[in-house]
Amino acid sequence: MRSRAAPVRAEDGSISGWCGTTEDIEDELRAELARRAAEERLRESEEMHRYTLEMSQQIAWTAAPDGGGLVLSDRYRELTGMGDEDEAAESIHPDDRDRAVDAWTECVATGKPYAVGCRLRMRDGSYRFMRVRAAPQRDEGGRIVRWYGVTEDVHEQELAERARRDVEARYRLAVQATNDAVWDYDIVQGTIDWSDHAGAMFGIGADPLGRTSIAWWEERIHPDDRIAVTESLAGAIESGETRWEARYRFRREDGDYADILDRGFVIRAPDGAAIRAVGAMADRTEQHRTESELRRTQAELIHVSRLSAMGTMASTLAHELNQPLTALGNFISGAKRMAEKADAPREVLVQALDGAEAAARRASEILRRLRELVSRGKVSVQIEHLPQLIEEACELAFVDEHALGLRRRLELDPEALWVRVDRIQIQQVLITLVRNAVEAMSGMALREVVISTRLDGNMVEIEVLDTGAGIRPEHLPSLFSEFMTTKSGGMGLGLPISRTIVEAHGGKIWGGNRDGGGAAFSFTLPRAKRREPKPAL
16 A cells, blocks of 8 residues: 655644545556566567567568558668668569569559569679568558568579479470380389380370389289399399399280380488389380391391302312312322232322322312301300411412412411400401402512411400502591492492401401501401410411
8 A cells, every 4th residue: 555645734834634645556566567567578579579680681671551661671781782762673683573563563452462582683783582572460440551571582492493493394305205114113102103105115005104003013024034123123122222224024015025124223211221213114125126137137248248258269269179189189090000000019009198188188178168158157256266267267368379479478476366256257357358458469569468466455456468559548438338349340348247247246447558558457356365275277
């Protein structure tokens, strides 16, 4: 309680009495305390708001109900270098300005919340992506009394989003451009999402295949391949690998099987657990069919080339075979006459028979090697002794060396002894190069062919040199082109087929002119290591 009193005085000024009141002030004290507390909370709230704005990277702003009277926080001046007195719209990128202003005008007119994205010019003249939002404050009657807004820097998020959209767009274009069936395997759910044209690849139809179960894919794998393929995928997932690849047969809707090359990447959670796998199934059926047909055609061309080479050598072979056959007949006739004489020396008869045997063996050997070269056997790549291979090829390539006055010289590297090749095919290459050299030296005073070998790392280089007129410069770029020939009766197949054979062995072949005149052709073959003794030639 609070009591107050005042004296009552008479006319002469003396106190005639006292007059006072006693009042209850408890309610007044409570009201005062509540007022002071409210003022303190308001002060703290304002300080917190001020500190929050100072610490925040956002720009806070307010505007009058009609959209004017814009008041911006200090952050706006820090970023843009512009003050409240400047026209705020001027800091917006010209390409975004009309859209942002029109949206603000509409919100002010309708009272709807404001939200727009735009680029804001910074102090250094660059632009950053911003997200601007505002909402109206209303009184009890619903009238707008003030607009409160915030401008937030979303530059990094916008760049990341644009990069993501760009990647997705390129991914969609890549999927549309490829004929592969692109798949996305949810390992946890056991489902596969397929690209739009996967159904067409599987013969199901033009409509998108959509989503299937992993069991649907497994069931369509050829029974002979199924276990190996599914176990390899499961192994890649469980072992922590990130890549997976498999080749298998996959059943189409019509029941036929496609040859599939399937490649995928395993996506893992931070703890290493596999959650997804993405990849693509490529249909290699037509490619395999084409490759098979190409191999068949190449085999036919190689055979034709062999027959062509043998055809040009037929008359010479007949001459060369005539010598051992004539000698054979002479030895047998002589032996017969001596056998008719009772007193004929036995040793002379044996010598005659030995000569007949040697002549028959030489004729038989020439025919055997010719038959091997012309025959169409299967390709048999194995380790071969290179000097012996070259000697056998020379037996056929130089059948007319004496008649034509040819000289041949072998310069064989003792370190280059073993190669991994198909013997008959490589002999075909050597015969082609030697016969070309022989024909190129027609009419030359010196007719010499040099065959040399040398070790070159993991390869062995074989070189064939001649003393002919060389290769004309305009023919050098097209030496190994199909049907390109400088010979009147040539087919233009020898060198292209030789290139096919050499490249199939993993080597290279090239040609040019040698110093001092003549042509030089070289090719490489894979070296093999073998310590067996040199076989008898």
